[in-house]
Amino acid sequence: MSLVMGAMASAAVGTAAQLGVADVLAQGPATAPELAKAVDADADSLGSVLQALTALGVFTRDEQGRYANSPLSEPLRSDHPESVRNLAALLCGLYGHAATGGLTEAVRTGTSVMPTAFGVSLYEYLDQHPDSARIFDRAMEDWARPIGTVLAEHVPFAGVRTVVDVGGGNGTLLKAILTAHPHLRGVCVDRPDTCRRAEAELAASGSADLADRLTFQPADILHEVPAGGDLYILKNVLHDWSSESGVQILRNIRRAVVPEGATPTEDSSKLLVIDPLVEHDSGAAFRNLVKMVVGEAQARERSEADMRREAKEAGFHVLSITPCPADLSITACTPV
Numbered sequence: 001m002s003l004v005m006g007a008m009a010s011a012a013v014g015t016a017a018q019l020g021v022a023d024v025l026a027q028g029p030a031t032a033p034e035l036a037k038a039v040d041a042d043a044d045s046l047g048s049v050l051q052a053l054t055a056l057g058v059f060t061r062d063e064q065g066r067y068a069n070s071p072l073s074e075p076l077r078s079d080h081p082e083s084v085r086n087l088a089a090l091l092c093g094l095y096g097h098a099a100t101g102g103l104t105e106a107v108r109t110g111t112s113v114m115p116t117a118f119g120v121s122l123y124e125y126l127d128q129h130p131d132s133a134r135i136f137d138r139a140m141e142d143w144a145r146p147i148g149t150v151l152a153e154h155v156p157f158a159g160v161r162t163v164v165d166v167g168g169g170n171g172t173l174l175k176a177i178l179t180a181h182p183h184l185r186g187v188c189v190d191r192p193d194t195c196r197r198a199e200a201e202l203a204a205s206g207s208a209d210l211a212d213r214l215t216f217q218p219a220d221i222l223h224e225v226p227a228g229g230d231l232y233i234l235k236n237v238l239h240d241w242s243s244e245s246g247v248q249i250l251r252n253i254r255r256a257v258v259p260e261g262a263t264p265t266e267d268s269s270k271l272l273v274i275d276p277l278v279e280h281d282s283g284a285a286f287r288n289l290v291k292m293v294v295g296e297a298q299a300r301e302r303s304e305a306d307m308r309r310e311a312k313e314a315g316f317h318v319l320s321i322t323p324c325p326a327d328l329s330i331t332a333c334t335p336v
């Protein structure tokens with residue numbers, strides 16, 4: 001029954017994340033009415049959600065009925081270094097909503113869940129719902145934050161001038177890399193809507209140095225990837241697409257790296273594909289379900305062999321595959 005009630009637990013976590021309950025509790029314990037006032041919610045309804053989450057160990061409750069954060073709810077705080085607040089809001093909210101509404105039908109028909117549940121693909125939905133799109137951008141930020149630091153430390157950037165992050169969201173990864181390597185410039189390629197929001201946020205952040213070195217370039221990566229990078233990164237993008245579309249994206253990067261008719265040389269730009277690969281991903285089974293919910297039909301997590309085959313089809317040779325934190329693997333590729 002605890003599995004059967006899982007959707008309720010997930011929805012309750014998502015509600016606490018979205019309302020920012022853990023942020024309020026970071027200032028000290030509070031009763032349900034006090035919390036409801038702070039997050040603009042109904043006290044009785046919020047009380048029910050808090051009681052359920054306390055039963056699950058997410059919050060604690062003392063004899064005076066005051067709730068407090070526990071180690072489980074700490075990462076739901078916006079300012080936690082490993083915050084998953086927006087990831088929880090997205091996965092327990094929009095993704096959960098889609099899964100409960102459309103998974104059965106999508107399994108029957110072999111289609112993607114999102115269009116079955118909402119009539120549109122994930123990105124069409126985000127284009128139409130700016131509030132969800134903002135949560136999505138920030139959720140990707142939660143996802144990208146840990147790996148940004150790892151890349152900044154371990155990738156040799158000495159000979160690189162411009163890094164292009166393909167499908168780079170709001171530029172979180174590039175911000176970490178550019179902050180650690182002041183000689184670098186970054187180009188974040190994403191959908192026009194995402195670029196517009198990210199550009200405005202960067203301008204408002206007051207970081208003149210980053211605003212000077214980081215640019216956002218709108219493009220449809222299924223059709224074209226801008227040239228001009230010494231190093232290309234493709235993180236958490238490939239597994240959202242079928243093998244056919246994945247190869248198309250990789251071919252577009254190959255075309256950006258080696259112009260039509262030219263021959264690759266030792267100095268040609270390299271590509272790092274950063275995605276979970278089945279062999280090194282402890283959560284592969286569930287992540288594949290997420291792909292079914294929000295990815296293109298037939299989007300699946302790749303194995304090492306899939307990765308090598310798709311890279312080869314697109315004109316790349318795989319130099320190395322390195323497992324790294326957060327269940328991700330880095331596949332380093334060079335054009336052939």
Ligand SMILES: C[S@@+](CC[C@H](N)C(=O)[O-])C[C@H]1O[C@@H](n2cnc3c(N)ncnc32)[C@H](O)[C@@H]1O
Nearest residue numbers: 140144167168169190191219220221222235236
């Ligand atoms: C799963 S997110 C990953 C974001 C980022 N790379 C990260 O790891 O945090 C996929 C990204 O691809 C972008 N994207 C999806 N379809 C695209 C397209 N056709 N052209 C350009 N960007 C696209 C989305 O807007 C989103 O930012």
